[in-house]
Amino acid sequence: MTFAEEPLLELEHLKTQFFTEDGVVKAVDDVSFKLHRGEVLGLVGESGCGKTITSLSILKLVPTPPGKIVGGKVMFNGEDLLELSEERMRQIRGNEISMIFQDPMTSLNPVFTVKNQILENIKLHQDVSEDEALEKGIELMQMVGIPEARRRINDYPHLFSGGMRQRVMIAMALSCNPQMLIADEPTTALDVTIQAQVLDLIKDLQEDLNMAVLYITHNLGVIAEIADNVAVMYAGNIVEYTDVNTIYDKPDHPYTRALLSSIPRMDKKISRLGVIRGTVPNLITPPSGCRFHPRCPYATEKCSTQVPPYVEIEPSHFSFCHYAATL
Amino acid sequence: MSLRNYVIRRLLFSIPLFLGISIILFALMINAPADYVDVLRLTNPTMSPEEAANIRHNLGLDREPMEQYILWLLGRNSEVGDWGNFFEEFANFVIFIPFRFIQDTGVLDFGVPDSNFEPGFIFGNMGRSFTGSSINSIIGALAWETIKLQLASLLMSLMIGIPLGIFSARKPYSRLDNLGTTLALFGVSMPVFWTGIMFILLFSDYKIFFGIRFPALGSTSYTLTGNEGAIELLVDELAHMILPTIVLGLAGTALVLRLTRSSMLEVLRQDYILTARSKGLPERLVIYKHALRNALLPVVTVVGLSIGFLLAGAALTETVFSWPGLGREAVARINLRDYNFMMGVNMLIAIMVIVSNLVTDITYAFLDPRIRY
Numbered sequence: 162m163t164f165a166e167e168p169l170l171e172l173e174h175l176k177t178q179f180f181t182e183d184g185v186v187k188a189v190d191d192v193s194f195k196l197h198r199g200e201v202l203g204l205v206g207e208s209g210c211g212k213t214i215t216s217l218s219i220l221k222l223v224p225t226p227p228g229k230i231v232g233g234k235v236m237f238n239g240e241d242l243l244e245l246s247e248e249r250m251r252q253i254r255g256n257e258i259s260m261i262f263q264d265p266m267t268s269l270n271p272v273f274t275v276k277n278q279i280l281e282n283i284k285l286h287q288d289v290s291e292d293e294a295l296e297k298g299i300e301l302m303q304m305v306g307i308p309e310a311r312r313r314i315n316d317y318p319h320l321f322s323g324g325m326r327q328r329v330m331i332a333m334a335l336s337c338n339p340q341m342l343i344a345d346e347p348t349t350a351l352d353v354t355i356q357a358q359v360l361d362l363i364k365d366l367q368e369d370l371n372m373a374v375l376y377i378t379h380n381l382g383v384i385a386e387i388a389d390n391v392a393v394m395y396a397g398n399i400v401e402y403t404d405v406n407t408i409y410d411k412p413d414h415p416y417t418r419a420l421l422s423s424i425p426r427m428d429k430k431i432s433r434l435g436v437i438r439g440t441v442p443n444l445i446t447p448p449s450g451c452r453f454h455p456r457c458p459y460a461t462e463k464c465s466t467q468v469p470p471y472v473e474i475e476p477s478h479f480s481f482c483h484y485a486a487t488l
Numbered sequence: 489m490s491l492r493n494y495v496i497r498r499l500l501f502s503i504p505l506f507l508g509i510s511i512i513l514f515a516l517m518i519n520a521p522a523d524y525v526d527v528l529r530l531t532n533p534t535m536s537p538e539e540a541a542n543i544r545h546n547l548g549l550d551r552e553p554m555e556q557y558i559l560w561l562l563g564r565n566s567e568v569g570d571w572g573n574f575f576e577e578f579a580n581f582v583i584f585i586p587f588r589f590i591q592d593t594g595v596l597d598f599g600v601p602d603s604n605f606e607p608g609f610i611f612g613n614m615g616r617s618f619t620g621s622s623i624n625s626i627i628g629a630l631a632w633e634t635i636k637l638q639l640a641s642l643l644m645s646l647m648i649g650i651p652l653g654i655f656s657a658r659k660p661y662s663r664l665d666n667l668g669t670t671l672a673l674f675g676v677s678m679p680v681f682w683t684g685i686m687f688i689l690l691f692s693d694y695k696i697f698f699g700i701r702f703p704a705l706g707s708t709s710y711t712l713t714g715n716e717g718a719i720e721l722l723v724d725e726l727a728h729m730i731l732p733t734i735v736l737g738l739a740g741t742a743l744v745l746r747l748t749r750s751s752m753l754e755v756l757r758q759d760y761i762l763t764a765r766s767k768g769l770p771e772r773l774v775i776y777k778h779a780l781r782n783a784l785l786p787v788v789t790v791v792g793l794s795i796g797f798l799l800a801g802a803a804l805t806e807t808v809f810s811w812p813g814l815g816r817e818a819v820a821r822i823n824l825r826d827y828n829f830m831m832g833v834n835m836l837i838a839i840m841v842i843v844s845n846l847v848t849d850i851t852y853a854f855l856d857p858r859i860r861y
Contacts (some may be wrong), residue, residue, distance in 0.1 A: 262762065
């Protein structure tokens with residue numbers, strides 16, 4: 162899939178750090194990618210690699226202190242979000258860029274009705290009357306597949322199941338027809354059948370509304386299902402960026418390969434699943450050179466001293482490795 | 489179960505609870521090592537054993553404990569202070585309660601005969617103190633002074649503690665937070681009799697606050713002539729409240745501040761706060777709508793419980809400031825071993841605690857929709 166027009170969102174050398182007592186955690190280090198209208202970009206990586214902090218940085222919701230965006234640009238519709246005032250930022254949040262979170266059990270406020278929480282968003286960003294907002298809220302709940310929406314909108318979140326709560330979250334996020342949705346592991350806390358339903362829902366809505374979606378997950382199976390392009394993150398860097406087919410057929414970066422060999426596949430017979438030796442590095446004192454080198458089976462002297470370049474192996478296929486396209 | 493059924497069930501359960509508390513309290517009083525007459529003999533060493541026995545008999549202290557308890561709880565013949573024709577008089581009293589009540593209002597005269605029966609505690613009569621006066625009227629006269637002081641200090645702790653707690657939680661380890669938490673630590677650790685004396689010294693003796701002498705004795709000026717206008721009286725009353733309210737409120741403020749701060753810190757870490765921010769809500773709404781209502785639940789519990797102990801009075805504060813309240817009176821009565829009075833006060837506190845617990849639980853159901861009874 163190609164997207165000719167200008168990107169909706171473009172991250173340029175984004176750096177977010179946390180200033181803790183133990184030192185500076187370089188959680189997001191020089192991250193760049195583009196996201197076009199109607200595109201679904203999967204951001205994959207293991208826990209603690211900086212996926213969530215990247216998405217919170219886009220909305221400028223990194224907990225401050227201790228976190229701080231120390232460099233880079235977040236270009237959205239030609240504006241650098243990092244330059245915008247907090248007031249302008251609030252008009253963008255929930256209106257032009259919405260976000261849904263990992264755990265639907267805790268991301269809705271338990272003491273307010275669903276109606277209160279959905280309508281709050283609509284009334285904040287749109288000039289509508291109470292009745293219009295209510296109709297819109299009910300419509301949204303029907304759109305995300307909540308039965309008896311007119312009655313259930315008055316319920317409190319604890320009366321909904323996990324999957325239904327995530328649908329409520331999606332309805333809330335989509336209430337102002339955002340141009341972009343950030344989905345931070347929205348199916349991780351759900352059980353498998355519900356996962357599939359929620360995933361289908363997001364995909365359908367994305368196509369209907371022609372939204373851009375930044376889909377964050379550690380689950381490569383989910384990526385295959387939903388994404389157009391994939392960015393693989395490791396220890397605060399994007400190590401590989403390509404389209405969804407290439408990532409499974411011709412992964413380039415050693416980390417991507419290791420990640421893929423560690424999951425079972427239906428199309429290949431594997432006698433033993435691969436493991437990535439070692440542990441995720443401490444981001445206060447990340448490894449020198451390529452951050453993956455202590456765990457990389459192909460690492461050489463050069464890898465531990467020099468930061469690798471972003472190599473464009475093929476058009477729109479980037480690998481962050483000294484030996485890109487040669488291994 | 490509906491809230492109504494829950495309340496009815498809780499009220500029914502509180503009846504045995506109430507009886508149990510009264511039995512335990514009564515047993516403690518009766519078995520205490522010295523009684524009222526022993527205290528009298530301390531001040532009057534020439535009192536003969538016969539005289540002492542006589543006083544005990546008149547007060548009914550020589551009866552079996554069980555007998556004393558029932559007479560206290562249900563009532564007695566007021567002429568002989570004894571059983572009299574107990575069952576007949578008791579039944580007569582109970583049956584005619586509504587009629588006598590209507591007759592007393594003067595609307596209708598049923599011709600209900602006067603009764604010699606002096607109702608006991610279950611009819612709301614706490615009986616007579618050992619010094620002879622009606623406990624109901626003593627408490628009635630003193631309760632307002634105590635409640636006034638307690639409510640004022642409670643108000644102070646909420647009005648200062650909650651906003652400061654919220655601020656502390658929003659900017660943890662900032663200068664104001666450090667100041668607040670240090671003061672809070674001071675507030676909870678300093679004994680009230682020490683802060684009380686210091687306040688009297690600083691604000692009343694040394695007049696360090698713009699040379700104003702804050703009144704520090706009693707609840708009104710003893711120099712009042714009775715010719716003052718209503719406004720003058722009110723000003724005098726309020727001026728007397730300032731120091732004791734602050735001293736009493738310090739500990740409460742500290743408690744509320746620390747509770748609000750820790751519970752707010754906890755809530756601000758929750759996912760739904762991030763959700764609220766990601767909607768683009770202004771910080772004001774995130775804090776005061778989404779966070780505060782969740783953060784106040786523990787504060788409600790503590791305030792609810794402290795309302796239960798409101799009547800217990802702050803014996804120390806009242807003593808330091810010579811405040812004519814229930815707490816100071818209770819201490820004096822304990823020294824006298826006036827067990828009848830202590831029974832009255834203690835039972836009143838027990839009832840207040842039972843009721844305020846119930847009210848707290850009901851409030852909870854309104855604040856947190858997840859709670860169902």
